[in-house]
Amino acid sequence: MIVMYDCIFIIHTFFSNRRPLECCKGYRVGGLNRTTCLECAPGFYGPTCIFACRYPNYGGGCQSECHCLKEHCNNIIGCSDKSSDDPKIPKIFYASNINHTSLKEMFQAKSTWNSLDQKHKAMLVSICIVGTVFLILISVYMYLTKSRSADAIISYYCFRQNK
Missing domain, CATH: 1.10.287 (Helix Hairpins)
Known part of the structure; x- marks a missing residue:
């Protein structure tokens, strides 16, 4: 024994x-020495905040909706052509169950050993x-x-x- x-x-x-530090959805590792979790920048989402909001969504947490053509919708600020943007209150989209995996992440298999x-x-x-x-x-x-x-x-x- x-x-x-x-x-x-x-x-x-x-x-x-x-x-390594793991952050909640909507946050990424950052800060000095990568020791804190920072909120994703407006217009981005995912485990490391690298994915741009998909049309028609934009803004913080991809919770706002563009009311213009896809070509004029910016993932950060919304419709770039102000005349075509509808002044209605933006719809709120809840995406708590979305699991977006890119091909790069799929091929970078996480080792069970490293997670222990x-x-x-x-x-x-x-x-x-x-x-x-x-x-x-x-x-x-x-x-x-x-x-x-x-x-x-x-x-x-x-x-x-x-x-």
């Missing part, structure tokens, strides 16, 4: 790098080590038991033939 604790402690100290914290990494490595040692011990035991039983069978038949 002490050896297992030492193993966990060593692995924990080896993988003591910090986990140090404690879980240490536990996983320890379980693998203990499991491997256990399998080796079982294999050696089975090999020795098989060779002993084969020797016993041979001895038994040799004894019966000599009678």
